[in-house]
Amino acid sequence: xSQPRTLSNQSWSAPEEEPIVQIRNVTKRFGDxxxxxxxxxxxxxxxxxxxxxxxxxGKTTLLRMLAGFETPTAGRIIIxxxxxxxxxxxxxxxxxxxxxxxxFPHMTVAQNIAYGLKNEPLNRxxxxxxxxxxxxxxxxxxxxxxxxxxxxxxxRQRVALARALAKQPKILLLDEPLGALDKKLRExxxxxxxxxxxxxxxTFIVVTHDQEEAMTMSSRIALLHDGRAEQVDSxxxxxxxxSTLYAANFIxxxxxxxxxxxxxxxxxxxxxxxxxxxxxxxxxSQPLAQGMPVTVAIRPEKIRVTDTGSGGANQVTGxxxxxxxxxxxxxxxxxxxxxxxxxxxxxxxxxxxxxPLTWGQEVSLTWNTHSCGVLTQ
Amino acid sequence: xxxxxxxxxxxxxxxxxxxxFLYLPIVSLIVYSFNESRLVTVWGGFSTKWYGxxxxxxxxxxxxxxxxxxxxxxxxxxVVLGTLAALALVRFRKARGHKSxxxxxxxxxxxPEIIIGLxxxxxxxxxxNLTGWPxxxxxxxxxxxxxTFSMAYVTVIVQSRLAHMDTSIEEAAMDLGARPxxxxxxxxxxxxxxxxxxxxxxxxxxxxxxxxxxxFVSGPGATTLPMVVYSSVRLGVSPQINALATIFIAVVSLxxxxxxxxxxxQEKARQ
Numbered sequence: 001x002s003q004p005r006t007l008s009n010q011s012w013s014a015p016e017e018e019p020i021v022q023i024r025n026v027t028k029r030f031g032d033x034x035x036x037x038x039x040x041x042x043x044x045x046x047x048x049x050x051x052x053x054x055x056x057x058g059k060t061t062l063l064r065m066l067a068g069f070e071t072p073t074a075g076r077i078i079i080x081x082x083x084x085x086x087x088x089x090x091x092x093x094x095x096x097x098x099x100x101x102x103x104f105p106h107m108t109v110a111q112n113i114a115y116g117l118k119n120e121p122l123n124r125x126x127x128x129x130x131x132x133x134x135x136x137x138x139x140x141x142x143x144x145x146x147x148x149x150x151x152x153x154x155x156r157q158r159v160a161l162a163r164a165l166a167k168q169p170k171i172l173l174l175d176e177p178l179g180a181l182d183k184k185l186r187e188x189x190x191x192x193x194x195x196x197x198x199x200x201x202x203t204f205i206v207v208t209h210d211q212e213e214a215m216t217m218s219s220r221i222a223l224l225h226d227g228r229a230e231q232v233d234s235x236x237x238x239x240x241x242x243s244t245l246y247a248a249n250f251i252x253x254x255x256x257x258x259x260x261x262x263x264x265x266x267x268x269x270x271x272x273x274x275x276x277x278x279x280x281x282x283x284x285s286q287p288l289a290q291g292m293p294v295t296v297a298i299r300p301e302k303i304r305v306t307d308t309g310s311g312g313a314n315q316v317t318g319x320x321x322x323x324x325x326x327x328x329x330x331x332x333x334x335x336x337x338x339x340x341x342x343x344x345x346x347x348x349x350x351x352x353x354x355x356p357l358t359w360g361q362e363v364s365l366t367w368n369t370h371s372c373g374v375l376t377q
Numbered sequence: 378x379x380x381x382x383x384x385x386x387x388x389x390x391x392x393x394x395x396x397x398f399l400y401l402p403i404v405s406l407i408v409y410s411f412n413e414s415r416l417v418t419v420w421g422g423f424s425t426k427w428y429g430x431x432x433x434x435x436x437x438x439x440x441x442x443x444x445x446x447x448x449x450x451x452x453x454x455x456v457v458l459g460t461l462a463a464l465a466l467v468r469f470r471k472a473r474g475h476k477s478x479x480x481x482x483x484x485x486x487x488x489p490e491i492i493i494g495l496x497x498x499x500x501x502x503x504x505x506n507l508t509g510w511p512x513x514x515x516x517x518x519x520x521x522x523x524x525t526f527s528m529a530y531v532t533v534i535v536q537s538r539l540a541h542m543d544t545s546i547e548e549a550a551m552d553l554g555a556r557p558x559x560x561x562x563x564x565x566x567x568x569x570x571x572x573x574x575x576x577x578x579x580x581x582x583x584x585x586x587x588x589x590x591x592x593f594v595s596g597p598g599a600t601t602l603p604m605v606v607y608s609s610v611r612l613g614v615s616p617q618i619n620a621l622a623t624i625f626i627a628v629v630s631l632x633x634x635x636x637x638x639x640x641x642x643q644e645k646a647r648q
Contacts, residue, residue, distance in 0.1 A: 116553030
């Protein structure tokens with residue numbers, strides 16, 4: 001339990017290395033609408049970087065600006081040390097895998113993959129060699145002579161991936177790469193994408209609206225909201241230490257208690273909340289002031305059931321109103337005396353016909369001071 | 378199909394009546410083209426002699442050749458111009474003058490043929506007075522006139538095809554390093570090919586059909602087939618015309634059949 005707040009930000013944040021992608025105050029306006037509003041991001045070599053957000057948050061526009069299909073209204077995009085802000089897509093060291101896959105319907109799989117190699121300084125044998133190695137990378141050797149309409153969704157996705165990788169780009173952009181696949185195939189493909197990325201060492205930038213997908217695959221995630229970057233962090237830090245209310249709500253489920261600061265020391269704060277009817281003791285790392293309105297966030301799985309309360313901090317008592325049995329875990333909804341509804345989960349460790357907690361039961365709940373966070377916005 | 382026939386005899390009757398209405402005249406024309414008699418409406422026994430006479434009718438054959446030539450040239454010209462117009466209309470929506478181009482390209486679709494013919498005639502005469510070109514009227518002026526209005530039809534066909542095309546396919550080509558011109562020839566063009574072919578065939582038949590506009594803008598020595606047929610019919614219908622029409626129907630049906638088979642195959646390959 002020592003110092004989880006300094007969880008390593010991992011090696012690519014090494015400040016001496018120049019980021020492969022530098023997005024500098026990029027803004028994109030369509031008429032009066034700000035699709036992307038003053039975003040700055042550094043993406044490092046070899047990262048698996050996700051742009052996560054709800055639809056309309058600007059993630060696809062940002063990706064299209066990286067590919068060169070849109071030009072920023074303001075700001076600069078620097079790729080591998082070169083200003084690429086207004087370079088056309090066909091001159092960028094970047095390739096994209098489209099959400100619709102965008103395969104050429106009149107070409108075979110092999111011709112699709114070879115399309116980008118026509119402009120490369122390769123002879124015929126080298127080109128064929130490259131196409132073959134790409135097909136074996138994504139395991140579609142047998143489909144070389146098929147046309148796109150003869151392929152299943154999963155196979156098309158592989159062809160699109162092979163085609164985008166064939167030119168050996170410095171950066172691969174993926175727009176909802178798994179969006180069109182069914183659930184089973186999606187989970188399987190997630191790991192495969194990560195494997196391919198690690199094997200080739202290419203920087204991947206993925207757009208997704210699926211938080212689970214982003215959590216599974218990414219080294220870092222940028223959570224976008226209304227054209228702005230809400231938080232940029234590793235999946236773990238994003239989940240454990242969301243920096244804003246939106247981030248806390250968007251990723252996973254969370255209990256939020258509003259209150260105000262009663263007193264604070266350098267890393268501990270005592271928060272009074274009418275909603276819990278008591279005091280909350282929280283580890284924190286941001287500047288707070290006495291009396292400041294704040295929100296305390298606590299994840300449902302961090303909550304434990306205790307014997308009837310000792311009345312200390314971080315303890316609430318309420319009545320179980322709803323139980324959702326999901327098999328591996330159960331979700332319990334509890335009404336506090338203040339009327340606030342909160343939820344907690346418990347792993348179903350034992351196979352029992354009757355769970356020990358049932359409707360209408362009074363429970364006392366508690367959590368660790370490290371397990372919750374203070375949000376000021 | 379079987380369900381359809383067992384369900385409602387009334388429907389079947391209406392279907393047959395519809396077909397009869399559409400095709401009986403054509404069938405009777407074909408039958409009478411094999412008529413022995415000199416009178417078009419009196420059956421005098423089976424014969425192919427009118428086909429033989431047709432083959433030795435010089436002016437008629439010349440006119441047919443001219444019509445075919447103009448129709449083919451017109452179709453090609455209209456496809457090139459119409460495709461360019463459609464590209465401008467679909468791909469450059471933000472360009473200045475986009476709306477007025479759309480209206481102007483569609484104008485020949487609704488304008489009466491007489492007006493098109495007359496206005497083009499006036500234009501050609503004025504141009505000749507001013508610049509000396511075109512020297513008189515003939516094949517060139519017919520071709521220009523036909524291309525002017527058939528281009529509008531091609532534009533409409535290609536435009537709808539382009540509008541339904543997934544633009545990310547072209548973006549993908551560009552992303553893979555292809556410059557816009559290469560994208561057009563290797564990706565866009567193959568994908569809109571069925572529309573181009575349909576447009577070509579339509580422009581071809583429009584030109585073959587046209588009597589009104591051609592009469593305005595043609596000159597001595599440039600008589601198209603519809604003009605010959607029309608003027609000879611005024612002097613009384615010869616069974617030769619029936620024979621000629623039969624040959625045309627055969628050729629056109631064959632062309633349409635081939636075109637629809639190609640279109641069907643491509644459409645199936647796309648799905």
